[in-house]
Amino acid sequence: MTAMTPGSNIPLSAVRVAVDVTAPVRLDVSGLLLSADGKVRSDDDFIFYNQPSGPGVTYRSGGGTAPDAIVVDTSAVPPGIEKIVVTASPDAAGQSFQGIEPTATVRDADTGSPLATFTPPRLGSETALVVIEVYRRQGAWKARAVGQGYANGLAGIATDFGVTVEEEPAARAAPPARQAPRAHPQPAAVDPRTAPPLPPMPPAPPAAAPAASSGKINLDKGRVSLQKNQTVSLVKGGRPLLSQVKMGLGWEPAFRGKDIDLDASVIAYGPDRKHLDSCYFGKLSILNGAIKHSGDNLTGEGAGDDEVIVVDLGRIPAEASGLVFTVNSFTGQKFTEVAKAYCRLIDAATGEELVRFELSNTEPQTGVMMAKLIRQFSGEWEMTAMGEYVKSRTVRGMVKPASAAL
The missing domain is CATH 2.60.60.30 (sav2460 like domains)
Incomplete structure (x- = not known):
């Protein structure tokens, strides 16, 4: 079972x-x-x-x-x-x-x-x-x-x-x-046992924006922009994407002239949510090199991704079925001091941006779970936007809440 x-x-x-x-x-x-x-x-x-x-x-x-x-x-x-x-x-x-x-x-x-x-x-x-x-x-x-x-x-x-x-x-x-x-x-x-008094019915969402309950699409129509809790199947042309991808994470200081030091990490789990390993600035390669970290960015200044994690989906060992991408403030700065935080998935071979998720809100916490990749029984991977905040300055403190979020 x-x-x-x-x-x-x-x-x-x-x-x-x-x-x-x-x-x-x-x-x-x-x-x-x-x-x-x-x-x-x-x-x-x-x-x-x-x-x-x-x-x-x-x-x-x-x-x-x-x-x-x-x-x-x-x-x-x-x-x-x-x-x-x-x-x-x-x-x-x-x-x-x-x-x-x-x-x-x-x-x-x-x-x-x-x-x-x-x-x-x-x-x-x-x-x-x-x-x-x-x-x-x-x-x-x-x-x-x-x-x-x-x-x-x-x-x-x-x-x-x-x-x-x-x-x-x-x-x-x-x-x-x-x-x-x-x-x-x-x-x-409608069943009065379960339905509270209803407000006026909102208009149906446009077809291009998947509903939160079903909310999953694939890559056939080009770049996908996710909202919180939405999921995209990493399948293109009917085939699972099993090549190298890059998870780029970026942010800017909310207040001009102030540096912001955040650390991006990825935590790997087995199918029973057991923690396998964590890739971060102190451990730049895990799972026999299938996941590699670009290194630490100390300021957040400048255009483009601040930190990049390369994931070779085809080389992820069978015992790893879930990856959670996190960002932490080691120096204790809160995410209310951060602007324009995002993560994006990129095809490493072509540089094409496949999926993007931008944080639409901030909370006075020191950690955030940005996104997760989950391997399906069929072998394909699915990416889900998270945007869940956690009180933790290090990746070590993210292991338990990330496990619960899988």
Whole structure:
């Protein structure tokens, strides 16, 4: 059985799989069938307790004593459906995931044998969660750990996947009267157990900007500009990028005439989040030379990247599956004294910039996790923008929080 981390995936060895989600409190579990545009086709594609079956996907109640589950029969999913996302939200109205640690288990639906588990890290004010997605890739079915939270409950998830919802007051004591959310353009009721009063629905995001819940694209259309928590698959022309890349990290002093001394590093982890090694100004080469550091920049002045870390993706040993890129202020300067901090991934052979992520906010901390690269079961790498601040002046203090963020 595989213990998954955010963004990782596994091939499905069973035609019929069940995804159940457990927690110390009762959860409502639902599924949405999504087409190539990442949206539901109609209200029939929303599967939950009050609409328990759809094409190839069914809701299975645990009856309050066992976890609810979404069962996917991949042989019966219509050709136009590319993924099924499995969501969870606390049963109590308005309750968040603060202090609740849900765990999703992907099972063979016929034998009950577990195939993988996933516990999303760092949950807090979220009241709903996209936990797992079961998706089709080149004729094969896989499962990916997601862990994307929403602070506006089921309504936030529904809106993000193309469902227009409005609140309809209903008595909790009469569950048969509750109706499923309906797809655009016909609004209908959403489950009042999980949906707080809704603000006016925001406009749908433009197609060029991937939504935070699905948020993953590849390199086929050229340079990718990421926002926080978005992911890009390092695949171009259908092939994984396995050559040398450079992670360039740069910054400028926020106040003219003042030097800023920051240190860029990369921390390598195994599939169980075990720390393997760290590459930084004091150790310029790790993993038998597969990762190399350019050396320390003491001021941050000047155009271009301040520090560069070269990663030979094809030479990363098999036991290394996650890389977290960090920046620290060894001298104790806070990131509120830093301007224009960014990281960018560059093709080392051509010098072409592939991916860029610019920090849009600063916090009075001395460390930040900029981005992570995670190797998928298929061998491809995925880069996710992070922008998570940590109180640490050295890479040593980043090892534990970076592990938790994988």
